Amino acid sequence: MSETHTLTTYDAILDAITTNNGSDGSAEIHNPATGELVGTYQVHDENDLNDAVAAARAAQPDWEAQGDHARCELLNKFADAIEAAAEPLARLLSQEQGKPLNGPNARFEVGACAAWLRATASFESPDYTAVDDDITATVHYRALGVVGAIGPWNWPMMITIWQIAPALRMGNTVVVKPSGYTPLSVSALVAIANTVLPKDVLHIVTGSGGVGAALTTHPGIDKIMFTGSTETGKKIIEASAGNITRLTLELGGNDAAVVLDDVDPQAIAEDLFWGAFINTGQTCAAAKRIYVPDAIYDEVAEALVAIAKKMPMGNGLDENNVLGPLQNKAQFDIVDGLVKAAKDGGARVLVGGDPDYDAPGYFYPVTIVADIDPDNPLVAEEQFGPAVPLIRYSELDQAIAWANSLDVGLGASVWSADAGKAREVAARLQAGTVWINKHGAVDPRVPFGGIKSSGYGVEFGTEGLKGLAYPQAINT
Ligand code: NDP
Numbered sequence: 324m325s326e327t328h329t330l331t332t333y334d335a336i337l338d339a340i341t342t343n344n345g346s347d348g349s350a351e352i353h354n355p356a357t358g359e360l361v362g363t364y365q366v367h368d369e370n371d372l373n374d375a376v377a378a379a380r381a382a383q384p385d386w387e388a389q390g391d392h393a394r395c396e397l398l399n400k401f402a403d404a405i406e407a408a409a410e411p412l413a414r415l416l417s418q419e420q421g422k423p424l425n426g427p428n429a430r431f432e433v434g435a436c437a438a439w440l441r442a443t444a445s446f447e448s449p450d451y452t453a454v455d456d457d458i459t460a461t462v463h464y465r466a467l468g469v470v471g472a473i474g475p476w477n478w479p480m481m482i483t484i485w486q487i488a489p490a491l492r493m494g495n496t497v498v499v500k501p502s503g504y505t506p507l508s509v510s511a512l513v514a515i516a517n518t519v520l521p522k523d524v525l526h527i528v529t530g531s532g533g534v535g536a537a538l539t540t541h542p543g544i545d546k547i548m549f550t551g552s553t554e555t556g557k558k559i560i561e562a563s564a565g566n567i568t569r570l571t572l573e574l575g576g577n578d579a580a581v582v583l584d585d586v587d588p589q590a591i592a593e594d595l596f597w598g599a600f601i602n603t604g605q606t607c608a609a610a611k612r613i614y615v616p617d618a619i620y621d622e623v624a625e626a627l628v629a630i631a632k633k634m635p636m637g638n639g640l641d642e643n644n645v646l647g648p649l650q651n652k653a654q655f656d657i658v659d660g661l662v663k664a665a666k667d668g669g670a671r672v673l674v675g676g677d678p679d680y681d682a683p684g685y686f687y688p689v690t691i692v693a694d695i696d697p698d699n700p701l702v703a704e705e706q707f708g709p710a711v712p713l714i715r716y717s718e719l720d721q722a723i724a725w726a727n728s729l730d731v732g733l734g735a736s737v738w739s740a741d742a743g744k745a746r747e748v749a750a751r752l753q754a755g756t757v758w759i760n761k762h763g764a765v766d767p768r769v770p771f772g773g774i775k776s777s778g779y780g781v782e783f784g785t786e787g788l789k790g791l792a793y794p795q796a797i798n799t
Pocket residue numbers: 473474475476477500501502503504530531532533535536537539550551552553554555556558559572573574575576606607608705707733773777778
């Protein structure tokens with residue numbers, strides 16, 4: 324461990340991020356599993372935002388001038404610093420977001436932050452030269468300037484890294500605006516980054532409501548990286564008109580999983596379960612509606628229910644748990660309302676659907692719903708929580724038509740024992756990514772992004788780097 328790793332304990336990290344750095348007022352964050360106070364954070368206003376953007380603008384030319392190699396080295400050092408603080412970061416994330424330490428949750432998310440930084444530093448530069456008898460054109464991807472990074476509360480650390488790693492690599496400076504539900508986790512990440520990055524390259528402004536909107540209309544911002552709901556995405560598109568601000572929009576999804584009749588239900592059940600319930604269902608690219616053929620409907624349902632019954636849910640700091648609470652009351656109410664709509668529509672609840680409204684925390688039990696109408700709200704709307712509908716089908720064409728019928732297209736999956744058949748079906752699904760025999764497995768090397776109302780622009784890989792730069796052609 325190098326001596327530059329100054330933020331390696333929980334107390335040191337919390338001290339660093341709860342310091343008053345300029346504006347009046349602070350707000351409290353409570354653990355969604357227990358209601359206990361996790362910490363306080365500074366609520367920033369437009370003056371703080373203006374200061375952050377001005378400082379980031381002033382720092383940008385020097386940052387770009389450092390060159391690609393130096394910036395990649397610093398991304399790797401940032402990854403080292405995260406790894407040196409991995410356990411306290413995971414504990415903070417677990418307490419603020421609610422996700423358990425164990426399973427594909429808090430420790431997994433912190434690990435992914437370091438892995439994504441290292442991968443982003445390793446991609447080949449997108450620069451190239453086009454030569455023929457008449458011209459030599461050198462295309463150099465130049466930094467855009469200052470990037471605003473606005474993120475959600477479900478994977479707050481990892482999604483922030485997805486936004487800032489390519490932005491920094493391409494020579495931009497960044498102002499981060501985390502969700503008002505998870506400012507501590509993201510502030511911790513930024514504080515750790517700032518133990519290795521030059522001064523003023525990376526800033527954070529925190530607070531709910533106005534400050535995010537102010538960032539999207541700020542004339543000093545050249546690009547917005549946004550991950551969040553489609554509704555907020557539409558507002559950001561409108562806000563971008565004033566300054567012709569570039570956008571990458573990773574918006575809501577309602578991913579279909581299409582199961583074919585040749586699978587062994589027992590063999591796919593665990594992967595299908597986690598494809599739907601990873602992060603307790605609070606994942607953009609999770610399987611949110613599962614289409615199952617008549618011939619194996621009951622077997623698939625039984626296999627999923629058996630797994631659901633043995634997955635422990637509870638306080639994230641308890642090592643036994645792999646499922647946690649909903650992050651906030653608003654999301655709990657959305658999930659609860661959609662399950663009620665399913666029951667009202669005559670669907671059968673196979674497991675769950677009966678939260679204890681008086682117990683502490685926003686816990687909603689893992690819920691699997693069968694024999695539901697294909698247009699019930701639990702199917703047609705994004706639940707973003709642990710309640711998944713199994714829709715019965717008899718004709719594959721019908722299942723594909725239902726899968727494509729919604730105005731979103733982030734991910735989808737096909738489950739089959741026949742690789743060729745699975746690819747054929749995959750090619751007919753309307754989504755940015757189609758997984759085969761898995762769901763939601765993102766990879767830093769593979770472009771990821773949605774179509775339709777799930778947004779535009781892609782992240783990851785060299786394609787992702789291009790989104791944080793403009794191609795300047797020097798044509799001789
Ligand atoms: P929201 O759209 O509510 O919020 C996202 C961020 O936008 C927050 O930081 C929020 O800040 C900020 N914000 C709110 N209003 C504005 C505004 N007018 N201008 C600028 N910023 C604003 O989304 P959630 O946090 O609820 O996230 C859940 C949604 O995100 C789901 O729909 C999910 O599918 C989607 N998502 C998509 C992913 C993808 O890769 N496509 C990945 C993860 C989630 P504040 O808290 O201050 O309101």
